[in-house]
Amino acid sequence: MSYLEYVVGAYAVFALYLAWDFVVPRWRINRTRRAIATRARRESARQGSPSP
Numbered sequence: 001m002s003y004l005e006y007v008v009g010a011y012a013v014f015a016l017y018l019a020w021d022f023v024v025p026r027w028r029i030n031r032t033r034r035a036i037a038t039r040a041r042r043e044s045a046r047q048g049s050p051s052p
Helices: 003-048
Strands: none
C-alpha cells in the first residue's frame, strides 16, 4: 500500500466514523420520542377507560 492509499483510506474511515457519529444519536432520539409518545397514549387510554 502506498502512502496515498493509506491517507485516502484513513480519511475514508474518518468520514464514515463522523457520519456514524452524526446519525446514531438521531436514531436514538427518534426511538426515545416514539417510546415516550406510545407510553403517553397508553397512559391516557388507561386513565380514560372506566375502572371496574
